[in-house]
Amino acid sequence: MSFIEWAVQASVIIIGLSILIIFLRLVIGPGIEDRIVALDLLSANAIAFIAVYSIQKNTTTFLDVGIIVALLAFLGTVAFGYYLGRRQKHD
Amino acid sequence: MIEILSGIFLLLGTLFILLSAIGILKMPDLYTRMSATTKASTLGIGLVLIGTGIYWQDFGIASRAVAIIVFLFLTAPVAAHIIGRAAYFNKVPLWEKTKTDELGERRDTQQK
Numbered sequence: 001m002s003f004i005e006w007a008v009q010a011s012v013i014i015i016g017l018s019i020l021i022i023f024l025r026l027v028i029g030p031g032i033e034d035r036i037v038a039l040d041l042l043s044a045n046a047i048a049f050i051a052v053y054s055i056q057k058n059t060t061t062f063l064d065v066g067i068i069v070a071l072l073a074f075l076g077t078v079a080f081g082y083y084l085g086r087r088q089k090h091d
Numbered sequence: 092m093i094e095i096l097s098g099i100f101l102l103l104g105t106l107f108i109l110l111s112a113i114g115i116l117k118m119p120d121l122y123t124r125m126s127a128t129t130k131a132s133t134l135g136i137g138l139v140l141i142g143t144g145i146y147w148q149d150f151g152i153a154s155r156a157v158a159i160i161v162f163l164f165l166t167a168p169v170a171a172h173i174i175g176r177a178a179y180f181n182k183v184p185l186w187e188k189t190k191t192d193e194l195g196e197r198r199d200t201q202q203k
Binding site for chain 1: 094095097098099101102104105106108109111112113115116121124125128132133135136139140142143146147149151152155156158159162163166167169170173174176177178180181183
């Protein structure tokens, strides 16, 4: 087992572990803002997971998915922030 | 040689991603959590994507990796700013050991 295979294997395991930890914050997070931050971080971790997975499976197709996930994560966060601001105005 | 360099980049980026995950779990309030996650995860994903681009040694893959990195570096601070500002005006509590609150000391934001 060469060094790059070992590194990719370790990266997949550790990124999966961090996704689990972020899910913990997504579940227990006291307010809706904490959950939005956790969702944002979750999609960022998905991009890193896709990049490492493309090395592990020896295909390059998945990197396009990474671009789309980055776009959608930003749009989702901006939309959540917009509606948080509106909620504060209407109270 | 290239593979060893790529593996080192991957492991460094993974370490930063793990640090950001620990940060979002352990930090005391929303603003410190956002501070930990935004910086560490942006740096970690950048390093992982640089490692991927080095590993494939292909112009198309490298340009995709650079596009994702540039997009993340542009959008992560903007998203964090929007969420932080909305959370502050929704009166999400600060940590009790917070020393300075410059936004709260301004007179034009106190009416809101």
